[in-house]
Amino acid sequence: xxxxxxxxxERKKTTTxxxxxxxxxxxxAQQVDVIFGYPGGAVLPIYDALYKRNLQHIxxxxxxxxxxxxxxxxRVTGKAGVVIATSGPGATNLVTGIADAMIDSLPLVIFTGQxxxxxxxxxxxxxxDIVGITMPITKHNVQVQKPEDLPRMIAEAFHIAQTGRPxxxxxxxxxxxxxALGDYESHPPVSLPGYEPTVRPNVLQVKRLMExxxxxxRPVILAGAGVLVAKGEEALRNxxxxxxxxxxxxxxxxxxxxxxxxxxxxxAGMHGxxxxxxxxxDCDLLIGIGARFDDRLTGxxxxxxxxxxxxxxDIDPAEIGKIIEPTIPIVGCAKQTLQxxxxxxxxxxxxxxxxxxxxxxxxxxxxxxxxxxxxxxxxQLLQLVHEETKGEAVVTTDVGQHQMWSAQYYGFxxxxxxxxxxxxxxxxxxxxxxxxxxxxxxxxxxxxIVGDGGxxxxxxxxxxxxxxxxxxxxxxxxxxxLGMVRQWxxxxxxxxxxxxLLPVQPDFVKLAEAYNxxxxxxxxPQEVRTxxxxxxxxxxPYLLDCRVASDENVYPMIAPGQGIHQxxxxxx
Amino acid sequence: MRRMITxxxxxxxxxxxxxxxVLTKRQFNIExxxxxxxxxxxxxxxxxxxxxxxxxxxxxxxxxxxKQIDILKVIDITELALVARxxxxxxxAATPQMxxxxxxxxxxxxxxxxxxxxxxxxxxxxxxxxxxxxxxxxLRPYGITDIARTGLTAMTRGTQRTVHSFVSxxxx
Numbered sequence: 181x182x183x184x185x186x187x188x189x190e191r192k193k194t195t196t197x198x199x200x201x202x203x204x205x206x207x208x209a210q211q212v213d214v215i216f217g218y219p220g221g222a223v224l225p226i227y228d229a230l231y232k233r234n235l236q237h238i239x240x241x242x243x244x245x246x247x248x249x250x251x252x253x254x255r256v257t258g259k260a261g262v263v264i265a266t267s268g269p270g271a272t273n274l275v276t277g278i279a280d281a282m283i284d285s286l287p288l289v290i291f292t293g294q295x296x297x298x299x300x301x302x303x304x305x306x307x308x309d310i311v312g313i314t315m316p317i318t319k320h321n322v323q324v325q326k327p328e329d330l331p332r333m334i335a336e337a338f339h340i341a342q343t344g345r346p347x348x349x350x351x352x353x354x355x356x357x358x359x360a361l362g363d364y365e366s367h368p369p370v371s372l373p374g375y376e377p378t379v380r381p382n383v384l385q386v387k388r389l390m391e392x393x394x395x396x397x398r399p400v401i402l403a404g405a406g407v408l409v410a411k412g413e414e415a416l417r418n419x420x421x422x423x424x425x426x427x428x429x430x431x432x433x434x435x436x437x438x439x440x441x442x443x444x445x446x447x448a449g450m451h452g453x454x455x456x457x458x459x460x461x462d463c464d465l466l467i468g469i470g471a472r473f474d475d476r477l478t479g480x481x482x483x484x485x486x487x488x489x490x491x492x493x494d495i496d497p498a499e500i501g502k503i504i505e506p507t508i509p510i511v512g513c514a515k516q517t518l519q520x521x522x523x524x525x526x527x528x529x530x531x532x533x534x535x536x537x538x539x540x541x542x543x544x545x546x547x548x549x550x551x552x553x554x555x556x557x558x559x560q561l562l563q564l565v566h567e568e569t570k571g572e573a574v575v576t577t578d579v580g581q582h583q584m585w586s587a588q589y590y591g592f593x594x595x596x597x598x599x600x601x602x603x604x605x606x607x608x609x610x611x612x613x614x615x616x617x618x619x620x621x622x623x624x625x626x627x628x629i630v631g632d633g634g635x636x637x638x639x640x641x642x643x644x645x646x647x648x649x650x651x652x653x654x655x656x657x658x659x660x661x662l663g664m665v666r667q668w669x670x671x672x673x674x675x676x677x678x679x680x681l682l683p684v685q686p687d688f689v690k691l692a693e694a695y696n697x698x699x700x701x702x703x704x705p706q707e708v709r710t711x712x713x714x715x716x717x718x719x720x721p722y723l724l725d726c727r728v729a730s731d732e733n734v735y736p737m738i739a740p741g742q743g744i745h746q747x748x749x750x751x752x
Numbered sequence: 753m754r755r756m757i758t759x760x761x762x763x764x765x766x767x768x769x770x771x772x773x774v775l776t777k778r779q780f781n782i783e784x785x786x787x788x789x790x791x792x793x794x795x796x797x798x799x800x801x802x803x804x805x806x807x808x809x810x811x812x813x814x815x816x817x818x819k820q821i822d823i824l825k826v827i828d829i830t831e832l833a834l835v836a837r838x839x840x841x842x843x844x845a846a847t848p849q850m851x852x853x854x855x856x857x858x859x860x861x862x863x864x865x866x867x868x869x870x871x872x873x874x875x876x877x878x879x880x881x882x883x884x885x886x887x888x889x890x891l892r893p894y895g896i897t898d899i900a901r902t903g904l905t906a907m908t909r910g911t912q913r914t915v916h917s918f919v920s921x922x923x924x
Contacts, residue, residue, distance in 0.1 A: 311766060319821075372821060374762065496819070498812065501815075502815075
């Protein structure tokens with residue numbers, strides 16, 4: 181008996197170890213190179229197992245920092261960001277980041293500690309029903325009941341997080357499961373009968389789309405982040421050039437198409453360019469690829485692509501028909517679909533006139549702002565950052581005016597360098613996300629563009645910069661207000677600036693100095709250039725408090741309820 | 753419109769919460785939901801009756817349910833040939849003198865009396881939604897003191913009249 185048991189164990193290549201040890205083994209098996217986390221009571225066994233390993237762990241100063249850092253890492257690498265937090269408050273502090281990752285489709289695998297199974301449900305110290313809490317904001321979540329299940333659950337979690345439409349997966353581990361011994365299986369079988377993403381598009385639908393392409397006179401491509409996830413930028417560019425079709429981007433899709441390409445129209449939506457928005461308004465064929473027709477993009481749906489045949493390509497079938505009923509629905513991976521489209525080699529449509537019209541829009545209605553001799557304009561600041569970093573940097577942002585100016589003026593030529601909180605619109609996202617991005621892409625310059633409001637939500641992570649000497653440049657677009665709130669109050673609430681002005685602020689330079697991080701206040705274009713160059717040269721952390729015009733608004737702008745063609749502030 | 757949806761799900765803790773969470777998030781109103789083991793131990797069968805505005809809404813609901821990892825199969829069976837039943841227990845205030853009258857009344861419904869006390873009788877009835885409603889209507893004048901209903905559970909018939917009206921989540 182004993183001999184056969186040993187033989188069986190040998191065959192399955194199992195070893196006996198604790199749940200916490202299994203977690204470490206499984207993370208190594210997944211080739212995880214960095215964990216973002218914060219210890220606590222329920223994860224003590226896990227952190228003890230980590231102590232003996234060579235796994236890199238970034239101790240952020242708040243769990244929210246850990247999850248946003250993991251999001252930044254995931255966005256630039258395409259690999260799942262890994263987070264560990266303790267039970268109760270540790271886990272609930274992750275909630276904002278989990279929701280953010282869910283709506284922006286970022287792969288995360290999150291391990292939360294949980295109180296021991298014997299006391300679950302008794303309102304024990306630091307107990308929270310994190311599986312219940314995160315159910316609507318995760319792609320999947322599970323609570324581990326016995327250590328033997330851990331290897332399989334971890335393998336499944338990485339698979340679910342990173343395939344199809346990516347998303348966050350939470351694994352809740354009760355403390356006694358971490359300490360209990362079990363058989364570790366190095367290559368657990370992954371069996372998910374309820375999960376099989378459709379990657380290959382339906383060829384008949386693709387043929388219908390290509391017929392529509394041939395017949396279209398005014399086609400436009402709307403490329404979203406799905407193209408980035410699929411690594412389909414090259415296929416997108418080949419397709420657009422081959423068929424001479426202009427390309428507009430969603431906010432998250434920036435970087436899928438070079439900003440300086442003749443066929444590029446810019447970002448579309450509430451603060452999109454005139455050319456991009458008019459293209460979406462006037463087109464006769466709209467090809468949406470890996471984009472979910474968010475309300476901030478479409479404006480009033482009655483005016484959105486109302487004259488067009490709409491083709492919608494998305495790997496998530498639930499996105500198709502959710503907002504817009506397409507004529508040509510295609511479920512599939514963006515890259516494979518574009519490749520299938522290219523392989524059909526159908527006839528080009530007659531798009532010259534349309535492309536010329538849009539080029540004309542680009543020339544006559546470009547993004548604009550009033551330059552000033554007295555004060556630094558935020559738009560100009562972003563242009564200068566672009567120039568100094570040669571458009572090569574990874575740029576992260578929060579939500580709001582500085583985010584829109586970054587989207588409008590930074591100008592991306594390469595994919596996966598734009599890390600922003602789109603769907604959830606999370607203040608305090610940009611700075612910790614930059615830490616994760618730097619961990620993921622240590623060789624690229626990383627610039628966190630943040631507002632003075634948002635930065636104050638997660639600035640405790642300056643400690644991480646100090647400790648790790650990470651070359652992240654923090655650029656505070658300081659307009660001494662919650663700019664976008666102020667802008668809406670100015671336009672829609674008769675200038676009643678309720679709780680949106682921040683005239684009293686910390687001295688951000690002194691604050692950085694407290695963390696031993698070089699910093700400067702800048703208020704002229706020349707100072708911006710000098711300090712950004714110096715920061716890039718220093719190969720370490722750097723903080724710039726950029727004093728910009730406090731009353732600047734983001735334009736163009738589509739007011740709520742208006743159509744995509746009804747833009748305010750298109751011209752001076 | 754009223755839609756009847758069946759879902760085959762992994763028999764795991766929390767899966768019912770997953771379903772109701774999807775429904776709540778998208779503001780669907782659940783008319784009834786019933787759950788039980790399926791033909792194998794690992795699976796459960798859920799029957800949901802929902803009130804929705806239009807076909808697009810129901811399609812969206814099915815797709816969102818289908819996205820859940822623990823949900824294997826989702827079908828809108830409203831327009832299929834199906835058998836649907838619910839069970840209702842009805843407590844009626846009936847004095848001993850009234851009992852025979854009620855007994856006669858419930859006979860065509862093949863309902864039965866399963867509990868009797870000095871002031872009440874409890875009736876069990878099984879059938880489709882309309883049948884249960886009709887019996888309740890008849891019993892109301894006697895004074896219904898309590899009702900417990902299981903909600904519909906349903907299954908498609910072995911032979912289908914029409915296949916073309918099949919509405920499923922698949923546009924793949």
